[in-house]
Protein backbone atom coordinates (compact mmCIF):
# COMPACT_ATOMS: atom_id res chain seq x y z
CA UNK A 1 0.00 0.00 0.00
CA UNK A 2 1.35 3.44 -0.85
CA UNK A 3 1.75 5.74 2.12
CA UNK A 4 0.07 9.03 1.45
CA UNK A 5 1.37 12.01 3.36
CA UNK A 6 -1.50 14.35 4.06
CA UNK A 7 0.38 17.30 5.64
CA UNK A 8 -2.81 19.31 6.10
CA UNK A 9 -6.36 18.44 7.17
CA UNK A 10 -9.19 18.00 4.72
CA UNK A 11 -12.01 20.56 4.69
CA UNK A 12 -14.30 18.66 7.08
CA UNK A 13 -11.60 18.10 9.67
CA UNK A 14 -10.37 21.68 9.35
CA UNK A 15 -13.91 23.04 9.81
CA UNK A 16 -14.26 21.01 13.01
CA UNK A 17 -10.81 22.04 14.23
CA UNK A 18 -11.74 25.67 13.66
CA UNK A 19 -14.38 25.36 16.42
CA UNK A 20 -11.66 24.34 18.91
CA UNK A 21 -9.49 26.42 21.22
CA UNK A 22 -6.32 27.90 19.68
CA UNK A 23 -4.21 25.29 21.49
CA UNK A 24 -5.84 22.52 19.45
CA UNK A 25 -5.44 24.41 16.17
CA UNK A 26 -1.76 24.95 16.89
CA UNK A 27 -0.96 21.42 18.09
CA UNK A 28 -3.09 19.42 15.65
CA UNK A 29 -1.65 21.36 12.70
CA UNK A 30 1.81 20.26 13.89
CA UNK A 31 0.60 16.68 14.38
CA UNK A 32 -0.78 16.26 10.86
CA UNK A 33 2.36 17.85 9.40
CA UNK A 34 4.46 15.25 11.30
CA UNK A 35 2.71 12.28 9.63
CA UNK A 36 3.49 9.61 8.68
CA UNK A 37 5.07 8.85 12.05
CA UNK A 38 6.38 5.64 13.55
CA UNK A 39 6.20 5.29 17.32
CA UNK A 40 9.77 4.48 18.40
CA UNK A 41 8.70 2.26 21.32
CA UNK A 42 6.14 0.05 19.60
CA UNK A 43 6.84 0.45 15.87
CA UNK A 44 3.19 1.40 15.40
CA UNK A 45 2.81 3.60 12.34
CA UNK A 46 0.41 6.52 12.10
CA UNK A 47 -0.28 7.40 8.48
CA UNK A 48 -3.05 9.97 8.65
CA UNK A 49 -5.49 11.50 11.11
CA UNK A 50 -8.68 13.52 11.17
CA UNK A 51 -10.82 15.63 13.49
CA UNK A 52 -14.11 14.04 14.50
CA UNK A 53 -15.54 16.73 16.68
CA UNK A 54 -14.80 20.10 18.20
CA UNK A 55 -17.59 22.21 19.63
CA UNK A 56 -20.88 20.36 20.18
CA UNK A 57 -24.13 22.30 20.12
CA UNK A 58 -26.96 21.46 22.53
CA UNK A 59 -28.68 19.35 19.87
CA UNK A 60 -25.44 17.54 18.99
CA UNK A 61 -24.55 16.92 22.66
CA UNK A 62 -27.98 15.53 23.50
CA UNK A 63 -27.79 13.31 20.41
CA UNK A 64 -24.34 12.03 21.45
CA UNK A 65 -25.71 11.34 24.94
CA UNK A 66 -28.74 9.51 23.55
CA UNK A 67 -26.55 7.33 21.32
CA UNK A 68 -24.17 6.55 24.20
CA UNK A 69 -21.25 8.31 22.52
CA UNK A 70 -21.01 10.72 25.43
CA UNK A 71 -21.83 10.38 29.13
CA UNK A 72 -22.46 14.10 29.41
CA UNK A 73 -25.63 16.13 28.99
CA UNK A 74 -25.39 19.54 27.33
CA UNK A 75 -23.31 21.91 29.46
CA UNK A 76 -21.41 19.10 31.20
CA UNK A 77 -18.94 18.47 28.39
CA UNK A 78 -15.81 20.43 27.53
CA UNK A 79 -17.09 20.23 23.93
CA UNK A 80 -19.99 22.55 24.82
CA UNK A 81 -18.08 25.83 24.91
CA UNK A 82 -17.08 27.94 21.93
CA UNK A 83 -14.26 27.62 21.24
CA UNK A 84 -14.27 24.03 22.41
CA UNK A 85 -11.99 22.98 25.26
CA UNK A 86 -11.98 19.41 23.95
CA UNK A 87 -11.16 17.91 20.57
CA UNK A 88 -11.96 14.41 19.31
CA UNK A 89 -9.42 13.11 16.80
CA UNK A 90 -8.41 9.69 15.50
CA UNK A 91 -5.84 8.11 13.24
CA UNK A 92 -7.09 7.30 9.74
CA UNK A 93 -6.23 4.74 7.08
CA UNK A 94 -7.50 4.88 3.52
CA UNK A 95 -9.73 7.81 4.43
CA UNK A 96 -11.45 5.98 7.32
CA UNK A 97 -11.24 6.59 11.04
CA UNK A 98 -9.77 3.74 13.08
CA UNK A 99 -12.10 3.30 16.06
CA UNK A 100 -11.12 -0.10 17.43
CA UNK A 101 -7.32 -0.32 17.57
CA UNK A 102 -6.27 0.66 21.10
CA UNK A 103 -2.56 0.16 20.41
CA UNK A 104 -2.82 2.60 17.50
CA UNK A 105 -4.83 5.01 19.66
CA UNK A 106 -2.16 4.88 22.38
CA UNK A 107 0.67 5.58 19.92
CA UNK A 108 -1.35 8.43 18.40
CA UNK A 109 -2.20 9.84 21.83
CA UNK A 110 1.47 9.81 22.78
CA UNK A 111 2.32 11.80 19.64
CA UNK A 112 -0.51 14.27 20.28
CA UNK A 113 0.23 14.72 24.00
CA UNK A 114 3.99 15.04 23.38
CA UNK A 115 3.40 17.66 20.68
CA UNK A 116 1.09 19.56 23.06
CA UNK A 117 3.68 19.26 25.83
CA UNK A 118 6.39 20.76 23.60
CA UNK A 119 4.09 23.72 22.96
CA UNK A 120 3.65 24.14 26.72
CA UNK A 121 0.19 22.56 27.02
CA UNK A 122 -0.76 19.81 29.46
CA UNK A 123 -3.64 17.94 27.86
CA UNK A 124 -5.57 14.91 29.07
CA UNK A 125 -6.43 11.96 26.89
CA UNK A 126 -9.76 10.12 27.15
CA UNK A 127 -7.95 6.79 26.78
CA UNK A 128 -6.56 7.38 30.28
CA UNK A 129 -9.99 7.98 31.83
CA UNK A 130 -10.93 5.41 34.45
CA UNK A 131 -14.67 5.89 34.01
CA UNK A 132 -14.81 4.84 30.39
CA UNK A 133 -12.40 4.54 27.48
CA UNK A 134 -12.73 7.60 25.25
CA UNK A 135 -9.96 6.99 22.71
CA UNK A 136 -10.64 9.95 20.38
CA UNK A 137 -11.00 12.51 23.18
CA UNK A 138 -8.39 15.12 24.14
CA UNK A 139 -9.04 18.00 26.49
CA UNK A 140 -7.24 21.03 27.83
CA UNK A 141 -6.12 21.07 31.45
CA UNK A 142 -8.42 23.74 32.91
Ligand SMILES: [Zn+2]
Nearest residue numbers: 086087088137
Ligand atom coordinates in the same frame (compact mmCIF):
# COMPACT_ATOMS: atom_id res chain seq x y z
ZN1 LIG B 1 -14.56 14.29 23.31
